[in-house]
Amino acid sequence: MFTIQTLNAISPVGLAKLPKNLFEVSVNAEDPEGILVRSADLLNTEFKPNLLAIARAGAGVNNIPLDRCSEQGIVVFNTPGANANAVAELVVGMLIAGSRNVPAASAWAQDLAGDPNLKKDVEKGKKQFVGNEISGKVLGVIGLGAIGSRVANCAIELGMEVYGYDPYISIDAAWNLSSRVQHCVNLNDMLPLCDYLTIHVPYLPTTKDTINAQTLALCKDGVKVLNYARGELVNNAAMLEALESGKVAQYMTDFPAEELLNNPGVICTPHLGASTPEAEDNCAIMAAQELSDYLRNGNITHSVNMPDVQQPRAGGKRVCIIHKNEPGVISQITALTTAAGLNIENMVNKSKKNMAYTMLDVTGPMDNGLKEKLDEIPAVIRVRIL
Missing domain, CATH: 3.40.50.720 (NAD(P)-binding Rossmann-like Domain)
Known part of the structure; x- marks a missing residue:
């Protein structure tokens, strides 16, 4: 249990x-x-x-x-x-809602409560919220994983021209991507082409401020930017400067920050991406x-x-060892199992940076002292026998 x-x-x-x-x-x-x-x-x-x-x-x-x-x-x-589906649907929804100024228009319409000239004022006021259609516009997608590929494929179906940038795209993601998505090998080549830009990469030290003053300077004037991945991927100070200069027409984000609130051109949602x-x-x-x-x-x-490691059970006992990724560890492990009189039916070893995981399916009488001996290997962190 x-x-x-x-x-x-x-x-x-x-x-x-x-x-x-x-x-x-x-x-x-x-x-x-x-x-x-x-x-x-x-x-x-x-x-x-x-x-x-x-x-x-x-x-x-x-x-x-x-x-x-x-x-x-x-x-x-x-x-x-x-x-992925929840976030992708929100991105596509905001792509359309932002383009048609739906949030601002809806807030304005709410203030018409009690207006005796409601119909007349609606017709007169709607002019200030005129937006544009997205069909025929160019969307740039940074990151073509589970979410980015869904957004790209949906945008294609909505009639947009889509460019994608992802130097680390997986084979599965590539298979799921529409053949009509144009792949860019250089982000700087993609940015000047885009009417819209959406980012879908994980937050890592290397991806912090992916959207910054330099990348925004390369964008088309009046670009609309969407960030429904992580707030730290966009430098807010640079974004506000770009909004003020007109380089960016709209910034739509799921990550409200004090400096973004009540700024014209910024649409904030309260981290709704996966909230379904x-x-x-x-x-x-x-x-x-x-x-x-x-x-x-x-x-x-x-x-x-x-590291990800999967192996069907081959009978007998399973020995699972988390250890540092160092030379000679595998030979020490197999030497101890051999000395214990065990036969290795299956074995897999994989590493991830400085960590490694070794899994062996063994048959033969299990010595109760094997775990203790494996634990004594200097590079070994944890041993489990299942």
């Missing part, structure tokens, strides 16, 4: 993926093997030695201390793509399945701090 602690309200649809005969799920679990979390801040949390994994029901993991988790052999999962019951269900289901598969079988899928 594995104990799982939930630190936020997790969708019951997701929790149902953790069978009650195998998992005890509780908000108040004192010494859990797994944690399910959404937005709770774990950066200063002291993790007990029994904790094996943390699954984040969402994509961002800036609320989890990844380096410390790696040092303690705690696998951290996220759920990439689970909320469908997205919450999808994230919870994926997080629960990742956690279950790791705790029960040692398989790692969608980890942000460990």
Whole structure:
């Protein structure tokens, strides 16, 4: 029986993926093997030695201390793509709503309550909210992952000309992308072409302020920019300057900041991207399945701090070892299993930066001292025998 602690309200649809005969799920679990979390801040949390994994029901993991988790052999999962449809729909909706000035027009219309000349004033006032159609316009998409590719494909169907920039596009994403999306190998070549620009990349030290004074200077005058990925991807000071100069006509973002509010041309929504019951269900289901598969079988899928490793069970015992990515570790592991009289039926080893994961399916009588001997290898962080 594995104990799982939930630190936020997790969708019951997701929790149902953790069978009650195998998992005890509780908000108040004192010494859990797994944690399910959404937005709770774990950066200063002291993790007990029994904790094996943390699954984040969402994509961002800036609320989890990844380096410390790696040092303690705690696998951290996220759920990439689970909320992709929700975010993509919001982006496309705002692409249209912003172009037609719907937010400002709606707010103006609300102030007409009690106006005795309502119909006349509506006809007179609507001129100030005239927008444009998006069909025939050029959209630039930075990042062609699960969300960016959906936005690009939908924009194609709405009659837009779409350019995409993603130097790290995956094979799966490329297969899912419409052949009519034109791929740019250089961001600077794409920026001057775009009437609209939308960004869909993860927030990393290397992607901070991707949209800045330099990139905005390369854009077409009057460009409209959408950011429904992460607030830190856009430099707000540079954006406000571009709005004031007319370089940017509109900035639509899901990340309100004090300096952005009440600025003409800025449309802020309160982080609505993944705020749908469908997205919450999808994230919870994926997080629960990742956690279950790791705790029960040692398989790692969608980890942000460990390599992804999956292997069907081949019978016997499964030995799972988290270790530093250093020379000679594999030979030490296999030497100990051989000395224990075990036959290795299947073995897989993968690394991710300075971390590595080795998984062996072995047959033969298991020596109770094997785990202790493996733990004594200097580079080994955690050993599990399933």
